[in-house]
Amino acid sequence: GAVVSQHPSWVICKSGTSVKIECRSLDFQATTMFWYRQFPKQSLMLMATSNEGSKATYEQGVEKDKFLINHASLTLSTLTVTSAHPEDSSFYICSAELGTSYTDTQYFGPGTRLTVL
């Protein structure tokens, strides 16, 4: 159990277009999901915390109008990169939080590689 999927796994788009990335928890419900961007040398930057039924919380320096997050259900959060530019090319990773009485564990998706031409 506790699998998180992302779709698409790889996308190439032209500059100026918008790209939607989906993050799904396949066998559990996740009130909270997180979106990360991965930089060279494998470090991750938290972009935003996505809460089901409410607005996402963005980290400082992340433009909320450019990176639109929608957490419409307990199993799906979407990240839309609007008017993408080459500098937005990156690896985007989501995670979903499974909370229990004893532990809160994040399960990570396999990532989406975005290339903007």
Place this chain on the structure above:
Amino acid sequence: RKEVEQDPGPFNVPEGATVAFNCTYSNSASQSFFWYRQDCRKEPKLLMSVYSSGNEDGRFTAQLNRASQYISLLIRDSKLSDSATYLCVVLYSNYQLIWGAGTKLIIKP
């Protein structure tokens, strides 16, 4: 069977002890391997990459066993600040990252 499996723990370990984590992966086509450290609800930080020959960074030693498809992380002389969740990550040839669920480590004084 999950593609990357870790013992979820928690591991409760006294300060100064040595602790070892194992991680098994199912796809023999896996290319690269990493250990990340994550503090509660914060972004995971790369702890170290794992090389076939094994590698060491201070108190941390990582090893890869391709034949048995597992990687390990050893922490010596554990400190209170080592308390965190340790995530095993495997990179496939199609650039997909598969994350283990993490092992929670609690170091006690």
